[in-house]
Amino acid sequence: MIQFLLNDTPIAVQECSPSLTMLDWLRTKKGKIGSKEGCATGDCGACTILVGEEHIDANGQLSWHYKTINGCLLLLGNANAKHIVTIEAVTTGLYPTLSDLHPVQRALVECHGSQCGFCTPGIIMSMLAVYINHQTYPGKKAIIHALGGNLCRCTGYRPILLAAEKAYSYERSYEPYSAMAANFKATLFADLDDIPFLKNGPRKFYLPQTAQQLVELKTRYPHAHLVAGGTDFAIELSQNMLLPDIIISLCQVQELSQLTDNNGELQIGAALPYSQFVELFYRYYPESKELFERLGSSQVRNSGTLGGSLGNASPIGDPAPLLIALNATMELLSSAGSRTINVADYFVDYKKTLIKSDEVISKVTIPKRPESLKLACHKISKRFEDDISTVCLVVAVEHAQNIITQARCAMGGMAAIPKRAKCVEQLLLSQPLHVSHFIDAARAISDDFSPMSDVRSSANYRLTVSKNLMQRIGIEFCQQVAPINSSNNIAITRISHASL
Ligand SMILES: Cc1cc2nc3c(=O)[nH]c(=O)nc-3n(C[C@H](O)[C@H](O)[C@H](O)COP(=O)(O)OP(=O)(O)OC[C@H]3O[C@@H](n4cnc5c(N)ncnc54)[C@H](O)[C@@H]3O)c2cc1C
Ligand code: FES
Ligand code: FES
Structure with missing residues (x-):
């Protein structure tokens, strides 16, 4: 009960x-x-x-x-x-x-x-x-x-x-x-069940309290539906009339609700709601406010989790581009043990991922912030509050003596999965931190992505806005390194539909 x-x-x-x-x-x-x-x-x-x-x-x-x-x-x-x-x-x-x-x-x-x-x-x-x-x-x-x-x-x-x-x-x-x-x-x-549950004939809802109970249940019912905050799952129930036989809730599994700061390396339990970890996240990555503060509403952030976002594997989930750009890893847990994979490798195709039927995402690890890291996060949506992304773009570069030594760029809303923009990254790598290289990189977005048109926007709009954002990021990054009156002060033209 x-x-x-x-x-x-x-x-x-x-x-x-x-x-x-x-x-x-x-x-x-x-x-x-x-x-x-x-x-x-x-x-x-x-x-x-x-x-x-x-x-x-x-x-x-x-x-x-x-x-x-x-x-x-x-x-x-x-x-x-x-x-x-x-x-x-x-x-x-x-x-x-x-x-x-x-x-x-x-x-x-x-x-x-x-x-x-x-x-x-x-x-x-x-x-x-x-x-x-x-x-x-x-x-x-x-x-x-x-x-x-x-x-x-x-x-x-x-x-x-x-x-x-x-x-x-x-x-x-x-x-x-x-x-x-x-x-x-x-x-x-005083008299709570070991594993609280609900039942209706053969249909059951289990609330394991520990990771051990969770993996045992997932092994016993490999096709059970997992739920954490329910902000995606409940919509499957009400809009797509999903009627699952077995639901296993993650929201009271102690190990999945932990938040650890190992000297700047963050480990975030997969079932910990956004509102319970974002303050710590902002301490190291204040740029991520643009995404987390605009993820759904207070109500959604009070329930929704990273495990749910990755588990749902939506191409327009906001956390994935950020996690990919930050080179985050995720732990997958089963009764056979655990394995760790890069978030960047997890997405395979539309709503297809590397997770196996007996596995559960248990935590996400974000590496310690490198000293020279520059991070930019942008979300384009029709409304500022409570709206899903049309395009989400995250760029993370590291530099030494003004030369870009690492470049990771990930985008959501541009393909069937959230993914890295490898051509963009290639064009930035080993280049001086100069606006002109971000303009070149912006043009390469068309080599990395062929977005589709849908109710949120046309493919053209997605390409245009992401290229303009990339230019903007270049200006912002280079202003931080050298003021705009230096050689970075070059004329920027907005990329229009015509020049695509
Ligand atoms: C009004 C509204 C606005 C929203 N706005 C945004 C937005 O702006 N940006 C955005 O990115 N998202 C948005 N979302 C989507 C949603 O809130 C997020 O994707 C959230 O992170 C889902 O987390 P959850 O815990 O609620 O997932 P749940 O609904 O509990 O689960 C989602 C899926 O993941 C699976 N799952 C859950 N946890 C795990 C796990 N640990 N291991 C494996 N599989 C798991 C479940 O089986 C389910 O299939 C919005 C949703 C709503 C309802
Ligand atoms: S009825 Fe719940 S948010 Fe509209
Ligand atoms: S008073 Fe707010 S919807 Fe009518």
Whole structure:
């Protein structure tokens, strides 16, 4: 069985469809219809809920941390041992007055931040997460970041942003959530199953807690579907009507949730959500903010994982070009042991990879940053927030005495797999760090890639934008080495469609 706390009510479930999402369970089994379903694909945020998880700090102190998650992407089984807070718990009482409302609700009313109200529960939950996690107003940028996954189709965002600030002008509300959760943990979790599970006839959902349990299950059920954050997998369920018999969740496997910094070499557990490792990543590779800060929304980054991104093997996943350019490796684990491969070699063809049916991605290792490394990450998408890439380009060069000694360039959205631009790399290698070589390299992108046209853009656009980005990277890199009034100050012409 799985156990979790729903608002202030302990829940234990055993008989249930393994592929049921939290949103469907809340609405159809619990009558909690405050969380709305707008899209069922993680795009609108109307289903946003809070998920509380226990954290242990360096001094061994336990505390509960709350983050936003899309209820439509969270599989019910993945709620095990967590505290689920829904909109119904934000204000209690049947007919609350304005001053009974939680400050974030009261502010939204007073700033006229809701019209039809469909998006409002999700917006309130995102505002609530900010309010719980920041004792003082964190600024407009942080609010926009936190609300990036919440769409409102009628009110407009100005009153909503104002409300997020105004919430801090009232007397601070007492947040009862961690106290509820601490009590729940003490009383109920004494008798958790070794491997918590859900079942519905022959269909099963397993939540192994250790790598040993995980590989044993994967050997017993080689065709079982793995799930980590579920941000890709839940869409397979809702859009492609996938009905798996056996699901094995990775999200509570301790070994897959570790984050290690070995003197600058980072080891990131495959099941660790983005929001739990990006701060450390930025310390060594601040340039990667361009990709990670724009990967989905807060809700998606709070669930999604590197293992899920590589496991999904999408040609437009943002982490792969970065990992390839940084020469990262990945560990594949099975009951026979583990093997390590380069992320660059992992992708074989569209959605085909080197992983075997009994293997699981267990961690990703990013080498220590070389001293002379210059890194540039660019993502082109139709919207800035919460949108998948049209083109993703990452360039990493090392240099000595102004000569390029290593060049790694990887792109997403340009082929059936994320892959290196070997002709581009060849043209950069051993050349002086000068803009003109990046212009030459930009032209070679057509030798490396023949992108396709799809709903996101035409093939021509993909080539044009990636060539212009390569020129821009050249200017940026060379400005950092020598100011623009030196010999790097040459005329740059944007490559147009006509000159392709
Ligand atoms: C609204 C929305 C916006 C998004 N925006 C972006 C974006 O901007 N950029 C981007 O790159 N992605 C984006 N994504 C895609 C997704 O969030 C990422 O690919 C994420 O990293 C997937 O991780 P997950 O843990 O949720 O994967 P899951 O959904 O749990 O799993 C995905 C696949 O990988 C397999 N898998 C999971 N873990 C492992 C493992 N350890 N070993 C082997 N196989 C495994 C699963 O079986 C499944 O087939 C978006 C998704 C949504 C819903
Ligand atoms: S229903 Fe739209 S994000 Fe979940
Ligand atoms: S108030 Fe109608 S969608 Fe936001």
